[in-house]
Amino acid sequence: MSVHIGASKGDIAETILLPGDPLRAKWIAETFFENPICFNEIRGMLGYTGTYQGKKVSTMGTGMGIPSMSIYANELIKEFGVKNLIRVGSAGSYQKDIKIRDVVLAMAASSTSGVNELRFGGADYAPTADFGLFMKAVEAAKAMQIPIKAGNVLSSDEFYEDNIESYKKWSKFGVLCVEMEAAGLYTVAAKHNVNALAILTISDSLVTGERTTSKERETTFKNMIKIGLELA
């Protein structure tokens, strides 16, 4: 048991799918896993282990934002030996050709968070996806005929921006979409020499103003989960 995860050693698989929303983790376990067992209820951050096509796999919520993600990623790696951390999250589109329900692989994650600026004494660090997981995800998506986009995303510290136009500066530099955790996950994984990838589904568009409901974000983003499960 670690500070925030009430599991025993061996309860968590080497590969874990990490949505921000703990109820999405419950839905993933109940929809895709054979024989899911709940290993964590501390703070309501539900975590489950089961099998998928015979392979042991886990899923757990991480909460919202880089600080929350970083706590869980650190404990999963250091206390439970997790090797492949796959974020499965929702994101807001920054580009007109990235549409609601599109799947985006985050090759790199820019950020408005001050975490890495502090860590690297004001220098820039470029948090990037693990190349092996990235290539496996591309191949899995191709085999399942799931269209994907890939590129730089923004991990923001703010969901509600003061200036709603501020996305345009990122958009002009090719950033595809915004979420709130990938940069933290990639950095913690790199520090501990394990693998991480963020697979995102577009839940809303900053460009058009379209959005999905909370229930849809919890339970309908199947394609990214199917890709993530192929990485176990």
Ligand SMILES: O=P(O)(O)O[C@H]1O[C@H](CO)[C@@H](O)[C@H]1O
């Ligand atoms: O759907 P999840 O995985 O929570 O991801 C996105 O949704 C939350 C904001 O609504 C943030 O955590 C953001 O990164």
Ligand SMILES: O=c1cc[nH]c(=O)[nH]1
């Ligand atoms: O962080 C997020 C996630 C989804 N949509 C957004 O606009 N921001």
